[in-house]
Amino acid sequence: MIEMVRRFLRQRFGSPAMATALGVLALLTAIQAAVSPDAERALATGFLSIVLIAAGSVSRDASSGALQMILARPIRRTSYLFGRYVGILAAYGAFLVGTCGLTVMLATVLPRTFGMASGGIPAAALARGMAAALLNASLFASILLFFSTFLRGYADVLGYILLSIALQVVPGLARTLHKPWLATAGDELRHNVLPEVEWSEVLQGRHALAEPTGQFVLAVVIFLTLAALIFSRREFSYGRD
């Protein structure tokens, strides 16, 4: 699995185009965090970077034929799959560390350059922002990985977007149609499939054992289990006859 993680990091940071895109995103996030009164929240909302890192993690390997070459080696499919998952989180973790470093630097440089008031950014807030972003990414990555095991190319991102829209739309639509049971079911589904956790609170030791935290953990486990089940059964042809 370590080899899989290593390869994922090499894939994401070894490509000049990807490295440049992530660098630009890190800079933009850092600027936002450095000038924002709530650096913690600014760090935790870097959605685009995790999309860039996690999109097509399995499907792109399958379509290029790289996956078949790896699976011809004595590697369990689950080792490959969870290696990709850990790789996504490791790559995103590295991105966040870089972003935090840039944020600290910019928080020192920008006020001097532009004559802004310098309040400094508490290290604890930065650490919480980073941890919250990584925790949110753990669910997002598990959903993308799940879709990536059976959809092609970058359709996993599309799958996530459609899932989010469906989970938002269904309860509202049910209420409009006066179907309270469907609205309740839709709400429950949304809270269980895409739970929202106030990580800032949880990371400060408050409401750690509240319902959303459990729903979050369960959702991650379910998406990863489904991904493993689908991936271990999936067939891969490496070409045409």
Add this chain to the structure above:
Amino acid sequence: MIVVSEVSKTYGRFGRRAQALAGISLEVRRGETVGLIGPNGAGKTTLLSCLLGFLRPDRGTVRVAGLPPDDLAIRAMTGYMPERLGFDRDLTGAAFLSHHWRLAGGDPRETAREVAAAAARVGLEGGVLLRRLAGYSRGMLQRIGVAQAMLRDPMLLFLDEPASGTDPLGVAVVRDRILEAKARGATIVLNSHQLPEVERVCDRVVFLSGGRVTQSQALRGPASARRASIRVPADRVAAASAALSREGVAAQTMPDGTLAFPIAGEEDLARAVKALALADVPVLDARSTADLEDMFRAGGGA
């Protein structure tokens, strides 16, 4: 070593079903080199995918050394080269081979030495390994693909068009590596359209057409389809024929004056040439051929 029993595989669903394999049965003995031959769409790639465990047959079974093909014990002794190397193009050649060395279970401390040796065996040395795969030519990609398949000297090799797109030197390098693997007893399944190369390295060819095995033909041994043809000066054909006859070879005189006869291997040809030399008959040309192209045209006996 490999036993394929009544394997069928169909792609697609409902009204758009296409049968790629239609009850194929096949056996590859330990240490045998078998070439898969057939027109496009014959089912070769599907069969290889089943042998590698990437695809599951709808019906029938595939067993490699008595185990399912995706068993990790089988994987540990398998080398595989796809027709086109679609691996991470941002990797350098050295990083690519190192990655596969570690995936194959190689000792990490030996990585640099083994990678350099594997690359050198396919003629990729020095600075080439430090270049990214994106900058490799088709021939170089094929060579590095062969190098990765041969890492850790696998006893089971699946090669798909290994010499495709390579220059004549590359073809020779690939052939030498296959013969090397064969010499150490590896079982090899080769999918190739390069019939002369198949003829040179394979012990047997299996013709596929329409998802079925239409013919299995030995290229070495007593049941070989190999034929020798020897050209001698026109005024010495009768003497040559008599000399061969004394050696127990019933040669047929062809319209162009060459003498043709079946052989089990190259050594039979060498014996015939020696007999002619002892009979003082000059040999202008001597070659052996399995006429695979003719068989291919004929649809492998379909």
